[in-house]
Amino acid sequence: MTALDPAGVSLAGVAPRNFTTVDVDPITLRVIGGALNSIAKEMAQILYRMAYSSLIRESEDLGAGIFDANGRELCESDSTPMHCGSIPAYIRGIDRKLAGTYRPGDVILHNHPYHGAAHSPDYGIMIPIFFGGVHIGFAGCTGHVSDIGGNFPGLCMDVVDVWAEGKLMDSMKIYDAGVRNEALIQHILDNVRTPEQNAGDLEALIACSRLGEKRFLELLDRYGLDVVMSAADKWMDYSEDMLRRKIREIPDGEYVAPESYLDDDGKNRDVPLKVSVRVKVEDDDVVVDLTGSHGQVPTAFNVPFEGSVLPTVASAVRTLLLDEALTEEFVPQNDGCFRPAKAYAPEGTLFNPDFPASCFARFSQINRIFDSINLALSDVLPDRAVAGSSAALCAIAYSGLAEDGQSYWVYIEINEGSYGGRNGKDGMDCVDSLMANTRNNPIEELELNHAMIAERYELRDEPPAPGRYRGGIGSVRKWKMLTDTFIGSEADNRNDPPKGLEGGHAGRAGSFTRNAGTDREEPLHSKVTQEKCAAGDTLEIKLPSGGGYGDPFERDAATVLEDVLDDFVSVDDARTHYGVEIDLAASAVDEAATARLRSAR
Incomplete structure (x- = not known):
């Protein structure tokens, strides 16, 4: 029987231990822990400052860190949990082909979603680290590039299989013992629509990993291999123990999330996709069982199990239980946080597709896993769980043929949803949520470089979900196209809106609308493949608003007044949903009328 690690991944063939365990005093332990943390952060800084594509440079859709020879994460950057959490799987995928062949100066490019990659647009660069002639680890990073070829520019939904997604690179040495493979790199760039952007992003990814290698070797030179790796082991064991x-x-048991449904698969409209999540707790282990979720689909809307599902489960468990705002002790994010969390999804299903099904567009699904784990545990974690969040990454690719007629311009943006309310706090407005953690793309970025004008970018007009702590408000963005533009989207409008908790109301669904407010108004599906917007058309994108937490009639009346004065809710909303009577002329709460309203209910 093959041994399995806590994430359910085979440990057969791992590298042998390459250091001697020694005692590390507490001060040195702290210093090395701080150094590891700083290395990962500096790696991310150089990546997003050097990158050409706005998705990496502005949204910081990236991850970086240092890993041992077995792919265990020693440290990670403060960026997208999805990118950081998947890098150990990239290393396992690379190891299956290259283990035993690594040499100093190697640089490996990988993006195969059935061999560890989060999905194919996430280029991964791994550099094996050698110390004293021995392979002791990897410096690695990932970033989402603008285009990888395939059927459609930027983002693809309605594609037949994994090869149609674009150029697959399975453990390719683009530097072999320090020698750059120009022909291979040129071949890669010749097969994408954005060669200049991809070339810049590739160099940024290489620079990021090289910096990590350099900084880690400096740490080893100062303290020695045995001390550094023994300290790293202690930090990983500490995080696991915490x-x-x-x-x-x-309490031991099985906790079931409310069933939820994704809009569709991007092709078979009006066929919602069931997401079923059970969280099983036994002693100090957590297993997230996705049995009962929809089967795999014939589009790109499937999810790589190892590269995307496993990191999501680990991140959700760690985030809920070791929330930094509620945890006094510093607990670093590393391999120790992955060990107690396991996942299971039957083969041939949405969350564990059979090769060669496409799994290009997988983020709305994994955000729904995170949201469901949170809701499943809400009864036993009332001070940590939040009401339903937008939980649907809204990634949209805009594209068109460049003026030279030889290439495309491709722009990928991520629009902001919101969090649900939680016990003690309102939901956060207009932010990316859960596994994504990306930043917004400034409107100036697109207007400067492409033929689009932002007519609107703000909080949605609709009031937030009522609750003792209200739900967050999603964003609304409206673009006007100055030239014929193609659009690809892998979003999810949340046709079943985010759930309320403890008496809080449900949130609001999102929407895509072409030419909103005109006689040519036309609703669009959340997932589209090469939808055309003609010059002069507009596209309005509304992101879901999160659910409320707690009975709205228990919301502080003065806070309801602030919401009215901020134009979040109307006087009628305050009366109907919160039982608060507002004297708008006096900008005050009518205390007597409010008492009558609340007691009458």
Whole structure:
């Protein structure tokens, strides 16, 4: 029987231990821990400052860190959890072909979604680190590039299989012992629509990993291999122990999330996709079981199990139980946080597709896993769980033929949703949520470089979901096209709106509308493949608003007044949903009328 690690990944063939464990005093332990943390952050800084594409440079859709020879994460950057959490799977995928062949100066490019990659647009660069002639680890990073070829520019939905997604690179040495493979790199760039952007992003990814290699070797030179790796082991064991302590506080049992449904698969309209999540807690282990979720689909809307599902489960468990705002002790994010969390999804389903099904567009699904884990545990974690969040990454690719007629311009933006309310706090407005953690793309970025004008970018007009702590408000963005433009989207409008908790109301669904407010107004599906907007057309994107937490009639009346004065809710909303009577002329709460309203209910 093949041994399995806590994430359910085979450990057969791992590299042998390459250092001697020694005692590390507490001060040195802290210093090395801080150094590891700084290395990962500096790696991310150089990547997003050097990158050409706005998705990496502005949205910071990236991850970086240092890993040991077995792919265990020693440290990660403060960026997208999805990118950081998937890098160990990239290393396992690369190891299956290259283990035993690494040499100093190697640079490996990888993006195969059935061999560890989060999905094919996420280029991964891994550099094996050698110390004293021995392979002791990797410096690695990932970033979402603008285009990888394939059927459609930027983002694709209605594609037949994984090869149609674009150029697959399975463990390719683009530097072999320091020698750059110009022909291979040129071949890669010749097969994408944005060669200049991809070339710049590739160099940024290489620079990021080289910096990580350099900084880690400096740390080894100063303290020695045995001390550094022994300290890293201690930090990983510490993080694992802290997380397991929190898991043991949850009563053993099975916790079932409310069933939820994704809009569709991008082709078969009006066929919602079921997401079923059960969280099983036994002692200090957590297993997230996705049995009952929809089967795999014939479009790109499937999810790589190892590269996307496993990191999501680990991130959700760690985030809920070791929330930095509620945890006094510093707990670093590393391999120790992955160990207690396991996932299971039957083969041939949405969350574990059979090769060669396409799995290009997978983020709305994994955000729904995160949201569902949170809702499943809400009864036993009332001070940590949040009401339903937007939980649907809204990635849209705009594209068109460049003026030279030889290439395309491709722009990918991520629009902002919101969080649900939580016990003690309102939901956060207009932010990317859960696994994504990306920043907004400034409107100036697009207007400067492409033929589009932003007519609107702000909070939605509709009031937030009522609750003792209200839900967050999603964003609304409206673009006017100055030239014929193609649009590809992998979003999810949340046709079943985010759930309220403890008496809070449900949130609001999102929408895509072409030419909103005109006689040519036309609703669009959340997932589209090469939808055309003609010059002069507009596209309005509304992101879901999160659910409310707690009974709205228990919301502080003065806070309801602030919401009215901020134009978040109307006087009628305050009366109907919160039982608060507002004297708008006096900008005050009518205390007597409010008491009557609330007591009458």
